[in-house]
Amino acid sequence: MTTAPAHTLEIRNLHVTVETPEGTKEILKGVDLTIRSGETHAIMGPNGSGKSTLAYSIAGHPKYTITQGEVFLDGEDVLEMSIDERAKAGLFLAMQYPVEVPGVSVANFLRTAKTALDGEAPKLRTWVKDVKTSMENLRMDPAFGERGVNEGFSGGEKKRHEILQMELLQPKIAILDETDSGLDVDALRIVSEGVNRAKENTGLGVMLITHYTRILNYIKPDYVHVFVNGRVAEEGGPELAERLEAEGYDRYLASA
Amino acid sequence: MTVTDHSQATADKAHSHGIIPDASRADRPTSFDVDAFPVPSGREENWRFSAVRDLKPLFADEPVDGHLEWTVPDLPAGVTLAQVPADDARARTVRAPGDRASALAVKHSGGAMALTVAANTVVDEPITIDLRGTGADVRGHLLVEIGRSAEATVVIRRTGTATYSEYVSVDLADNAGLNLVLLQQWEDDAVHAGEVVARLGRDSRLRGSVVTLGGKVVRLNTSAAFAGEGASVDLFGLYFADAGQHQEHQLFVDHAVPKCTSRVTYKGALAGATARTVWIGDVLIRAAAEGTDTYELNRNLVLTDGARADSVPNLEIETGEIEGAGHASATGRFDEEQMFYLRSRGISEEQARKLVVRGFFADLIHEIGVPAVEESLLREIELELEHVEEELEHEAAETAGE
Ligand SMILES: Nc1ncnc2c1ncn2[C@@H]1O[C@H](COP(=O)(O)OP(=O)(O)OP(=O)(O)O)[C@@H](O)[C@H]1O
Ligand SMILES: [Mg+2]
Numbered sequence: 001m002t003t004a005p006a007h008t009l010e011i012r013n014l015h016v017t018v019e020t021p022e023g024t025k026e027i028l029k030g031v032d033l034t035i036r037s038g039e040t041h042a043i044m045g046p047n048g049s050g051k052s053t054l055a056y057s058i059a060g061h062p063k064y065t066i067t068q069g070e071v072f073l074d075g076e077d078v079l080e081m082s083i084d085e086r087a088k089a090g091l092f093l094a095m096q097y098p099v100e101v102p103g104v105s106v107a108n109f110l111r112t113a114k115t116a117l118d119g120e121a122p123k124l125r126t127w128v129k130d131v132k133t134s135m136e137n138l139r140m141d142p143a144f145g146e147r148g149v150n151e152g153f154s155g156g157e158k159k160r161h162e163i164l165q166m167e168l169l170q171p172k173i174a175i176l177d178e179t180d181s182g183l184d185v186d187a188l189r190i191v192s193e194g195v196n197r198a199k200e201n202t203g204l205g206v207m208l209i210t211h212y213t214r215i216l217n218y219i220k221p222d223y224v225h226v227f228v229n230g231r232v233a234e235e236g237g238p239e240l241a242e243r244l245e246a247e248g249y250d251r252y253l254a255s256a
Numbered sequence: 257m258t259v260t261d262h263s264q265a266t267a268d269k270a271h272s273h274g275i276i277p278d279a280s281r282a283d284r285p286t287s288f289d290v291d292a293f294p295v296p297s298g299r300e301e302n303w304r305f306s307a308v309r310d311l312k313p314l315f316a317d318e319p320v321d322g323h324l325e326w327t328v329p330d331l332p333a334g335v336t337l338a339q340v341p342a343d344d345a346r347a348r349t350v351r352a353p354g355d356r357a358s359a360l361a362v363k364h365s366g367g368a369m370a371l372t373v374a375a376n377t378v379v380d381e382p383i384t385i386d387l388r389g390t391g392a393d394v395r396g397h398l399l400v401e402i403g404r405s406a407e408a409t410v411v412i413r414r415t416g417t418a419t420y421s422e423y424v425s426v427d428l429a430d431n432a433g434l435n436l437v438l439l440q441q442w443e444d445d446a447v448h449a450g451e452v453v454a455r456l457g458r459d460s461r462l463r464g465s466v467v468t469l470g471g472k473v474v475r476l477n478t479s480a481a482f483a484g485e486g487a488s489v490d491l492f493g494l495y496f497a498d499a500g501q502h503q504e505h506q507l508f509v510d511h512a513v514p515k516c517t518s519r520v521t522y523k524g525a526l527a528g529a530t531a532r533t534v535w536i537g538d539v540l541i542r543a544a545a546e547g548t549d550t551y552e553l554n555r556n557l558v559l560t561d562g563a564r565a566d567s568v569p570n571l572e573i574e575t576g577e578i579e580g581a582g583h584a585s586a587t588g589r590f591d592e593e594q595m596f597y598l599r600s601r602g603i604s605e606e607q608a609r610k611l612v613v614r615g616f617f618a619d620l621i622h623e624i625g626v627p628a629v630e631e632s633l634l635r636e637i638e639l640e641l642e643h644v645e646e647e648l649e650h651e652a653a654e655t656a657g658e
Contacts, residue, residue, distance in 0.1 A: 063592075108611075
């Protein structure tokens with residue numbers, strides 16, 4: 001293991017609302033969570049509990065309004081940053097439903113993002129090699145480079161494309177929102193290997209949002225957080241995931 | 257921002273039934289007689305979205321003596337460009353004009369220029385003709401005639417400025433192929449009303465691309481009528497309207513015979529208060545046109561406040577025995593999710609916008625099929641995007657000052 005510099009994402013008492021046709025609705029009701037370099041935090045919780053809301057809010061999606069609380073990355077106020085500044089600060093969000101951007105090729109997109117993050121264009125020869133290697137690792141056909149971003153990609157291809165970006169853009173902290181959903185076992189293994197490589201190589205800290213313990217066989221969590229009704233209801237080690245798999249969330253919902 | 261989408265259809269959820277206008281498109285008059293067309297008031301079906309006030313000089317039944325400067329390349333063997341006297345020009349025109357501006361263009365043009373490709377001539381290199389306006393009042397009549405089994409690519413580029421009306425007759429003989437590219441790269445004060453009418457012979461193939469970037473007012477009315485079975489037409493359009501520009505594109509595809517195919521794909525971007533675009537796409541499948549396959553699409557990207565895009569697809573179907581008929585129309589602002597996705601990867605808002613707009617037009621530009629034109633268009637769009645950024649800065653400054 002390399003001794004990568006330590007980074008910390010600190011979420012304190014985060015409250016978030018969205019505008020709905022019926023009025024303002026509070027989704028996050030005081031989330032506290034701290035993720036450090038090299039750590040993997042699994043977030044598990046029922047549908048609609050606010051996991052994606054948490055992920056999007058940290059990344060700065062304009063749909064969500066922060067009404068209370070704080071988010072810091074290495075002491076810097078993330079909530080003050082624009083969307084792209086958050087990425088430049090070292091945050092990455094692998095989306096549950098990656099967006100299609102027609103007419104913008106994957107190769108152009110990756111190069112533009114890398115250039116924006118580094119403040120200068122990557123050295124052409126090493127960049128081409130890095131992209132090629134990462135695509136090979138993720139079993140992505142080189143032809144994807146010329147296709148429009150996520151345009152006509154299958155569900156699994158979109159997820160691999162998210163991890164490709166994560167490998168190439170080298171964030172400090174990555175939030176993976178159900179990256180494992182809809183993947184068959186082979187794809188799950190390939191994607192998990194990508195995450196583990198990034199942890200190994202750059203000391204990536206990971207917030208792993210998932211419904212299934214299966215991915216935790218490949219990516220070992222240090223902590224498991226049970227997410228219910230807009231907040232963390234319980235925290236524990238990997239054994240908590242086993243219990244959730246067996247018992248479900250009824251225990252938490254009843255008391256919520 | 258005002259977005260008027262009469263189609264109520266979106267690109268994602270294409271409707272395959274049309275909004276039938278009050279009267280059939282087939283009933284519109286055509287005539288060489290100017291008096292068959294009263295001066296448009298702006299209330300008529302085909303002028304209701306038009307910049308009638310700016311177009312007014314083009315409705316006056318008076319002779320003009322201006323002309324555009326023509327720059328014509330050395331023409332390959334089998335291709336000629338010749339002045340044709342008025343009587344002859346009318347006889348060779350595929351049909352009579354469909355509105356007052358084009359009837360007047362024919363009447364006062366003093367004959368036509370005819371670009372003729374002889375039968376069985378295949379021209380590989382694009383034939384690019386430059387028409388430059390020098391500020392005059394101009395009426396033009398142009399004949400493009402592609403002989404039996406001949407094939408050519410013709411690019412007509414309009415630059416400079418003029419108050420210009422024109423009638424373009426496109427005649428494809430049996431099995432002919434034409435890629436016709438009409439570029440409106442006028443300066444900011446040009447006023448241009450044009451009618452382009454194509455007749456397609458049996459098994460002929462027309463690709464028509466229209467690119468409208470410049471001009472104060474541009475109104476292009478393109479019609480394609482199938483005269484023989486097995487023919488196909490692909491009509492592409494790309495437009496970009498800035499503040500003060502009014503760009504209107506009307507289309508009419510007339511399926512009168514069986515087994516023909518038509519595709520209409522128009523995309524536009526609008527930036528700046530008072531930027532205005534209009535797209536009206538009419539497709540008529542007559543009772544005899546069994547086996548027709550048609551699809552038309554219009555998409556508009558509204559980049560700033562205050563711009564307005566109208567999009568009106570009309571599909572009239574008189575026979576059930578068709579291969580397919582559909583249309584889609586969508587007008588919207590930047591997709592917030594696309595912007596978020598790009599920016600969440602560190603790409604700045606400005607760059608994300610540019611990527612999205614370039615992507616929006618990318619496939620269309622590629623369809624033009626003339627590399628030199630495609631490259632110059634990519635550059636032109638970059639320039640347009642620089643304007644957009646200025647507009648948005650302006651918008652942001654105004655919002656901040658409120
Ligand atoms: N724009 C919105 N309008 C109304 N409700 C919304 C909106 N956005 C989110 N919500 C609601 O907020 C709640 C949390 O949604 P979120 O997507 O964060 O859940 P999740 O935990 O990620 O669920 P899943 O496991 O299904 O992905 C849900 O009840 C959802 O319907
Ligand atoms: Mg979710």
